[in-house]
Amino acid sequence: MGLAAGSASAVGVLLSDHPSEAGACCRQVCFQGAHASRWLSSVACWRLSSSRWLFRVSSSTRSVRCPVSRASSCCPSWRFREHRRTPPDAAVAPWAAQQPPYLAPHQFSLLPLPELLRWEVLYGLQQVDPWLRIFEPAQVRRMVRDLAETGTLIDGIRDQQMCPRSTVAVLRMLGRVRTAVRAGHAEYTGTAPAQDDVLDLRALGQRSRTPAGIRQPKTVDLRTIRQPWLRGLLRTWTVQQRPGADEFARTLRGVELASRALAQRPGTDDPAGLRYDDVTAVVDAIRTALKRDGEPAGWNYRMSIASHFFALIDYGHRSGAADDLSAAFVRDPALHRIPEQEANEDEIGKAIPEPVIRQLDAHLHLLGLGRARGQRTLAPDDLQLMYRTLYILLRDTGQRPLEVLSLPRDCLETRNDQISLIWNNHKARRHRRRLPITTSTAQAIRTWQERREQLQASLPPTGADYLFPALTHLATRPYLHTSYLGETLRDWVDSIPHLHGEGTDTQGNPLPFDRSLIYAYAFRHSYAQRHADAGTPLDVLRELMDHKSVSTTQRYYTVSLKRKRDAVTKLAAHVVDHHGHPSPSSETAYELRSVAVPYGGCTEPSNVKAAGSSCPIRFQCAGCGFYRPDPSYLPAIEQHINELRADRETAQAMDAAEFVITAFTAQITAYEQVTDRMQRRLAALPVAER
DNA sequence: GACGCTAGGGTCTGAGCACT
DNA sequence: AGTGCTCAGACCCTAGCGTC
16 A cells, blocks of 8 residues: 555554553554555454444554654643543543544544444455555545445445545545445355356456446446356356456457357257357357447457457366356367458558658657656656657667667667667567667767766666666656657657658649557568668568567568559560560559469460460460560579470480470470560660669 | 467556646 | 646557467
8 A cells, every 4th residue: 555645654543442551542553655455454354243244453453652752732642641630530432432533644544433334444445455556545534524424335325425525536435445345245245246247346356447438446247148157157257267357358258249149049048058050150250340449350359359258168168167058069179260361452561651750850859849748757858858869769770669668778789880779679588689770879879878867866766777767656667658658759740730641632732641650669660661672681670670580570561552563564664475576565454454374474365364274275375475474584484494404304314205305395495585585675774774 | 371379569548646 | 626647457459479
């Protein structure tokens, strides 16, 4: 339990009407900041009586010396001694029940509450402790004030009705405490959650917040799952396995989809009657699942939903939680697959085009202004310098945002005049990697490093080892959070007045670039695309990006349709017929009227109509009038000629029939003529176009 | 190469901390 | 008590890698 007002240690005081020793009218426990929960844990032993349930303070709860000076008129001990001056034999209990407790800003008292409510609140606060980052005694004091007229928290009325004058923050605290108390009471009496159709996820240990709009503690109404057996299985699994929030959400999504699909089929309310076809129906529903906004969900997500749903079914079979479940209701790995869709041909990848990056560079002076994150810790100039350095690193190194943010404070290394960036590959768990960088990139880092050294005294010590340290003591990681970078980049990009993309409108004006395509990770794609366009060998780029497999590197950049068209346009102008006569055509006409055959295209109509599978002369292309050899295949054709020569020699050695040798010779001659003509035409071209 | 799993990133949004 | 800022959860997605 953290404490507000940044106090390093504090004292929680529970005033009791049963003082344990003479002269001490308050039972109190000292605790250091975050360890209050240990104290509360020791108080958590409670029992149920016939008419009410209450907590019992454990004997391990220590009574310690009052930290308030006894000379102080605020100290209850001192006040009690003063009280006894008039009736020397006055009892402590009646007196203490009427006394306002002494409270420092970091303390609260439950004394004003009736006894049952006092123990309920205490238990609730103990349970609520792990759900909070910082515990605010002031909120508890307000809650206690507003609860004074209440008898018990276990009541059907809403929080607002219980404390109509409370502020939003107090009602939030009250809601948490009531959730915890209700869950504890229900668990003790054995009424929930094993039988409830409304699951309280927080009471089940999930520390989760809710999607937009829902402010109440998160509950899930299982009554939307129409099949009682499926509802029961999900409830049992949740209660017994206590899944995390994400695991539960995916499983629930799978169950919802399955329930909807099964509801369309007769007899699926009886788990024993389920068949193989029912599994197929469930898989079909997941295979075509949509996101909540109506768009098709991604393949990996749908796969994950299916995986979680069938893990639940397996749990039912395995654990006996679904004893009646038909043995036929299992996934068939061979047939119940969720295939990955083909990538869209027109998709041009996620790289930010270089002209757009140049426009971003031109507006670098705006980065870190406006709503930049971290204004409370850093001066405007320092903030700008930090974000500028982050941008340069993203742009020049192609590293993932988290890798840039978590760079070590001393991340530069110079060997043989080559400067390298030392970084950690979190994703592949390979650390202390080295990436060669340019002098200008290194200079940008050094400039920030020098300024960062001067700032260290004003920064939280947890981030001392990092180049971009956490800026507040609340941060859960020692380095800057990814959302800082993402949100500041978003605000910067939105603040740039004009950002032109590629192409123009009908009036010739440049088209605006879609700003949503600019985000931190997109610079990694740009880095890969930049290297690919510059001709960096794939294996070198793989090393630079620290990928294990080349296929991963290839996924980062794509050959855009435009680049393909450029290539087709250039080559289409040099297509020749089999006599070597130029046979130029528009790229579209050529694509429409031809079909790919070995080493070029075929324009024979019946073969084109059959998509290349119906050659009337059995693919004797070199001698065909419809053959359009493609200059890009020149090296391959020459290799093919060599193979034909080798085959002819083999045939001669085998003393093959004369027509076999003649056929090889004719093919070789035909392909030689094709290459000869193409080479002559290419030689006549300007050097730049070859 | 298809499939499936795990770890973790991008983005949106609300909770709640910190400051006034 | 009001308000702006910070951070973490939800949801969906990508990357990396192992298995078949």
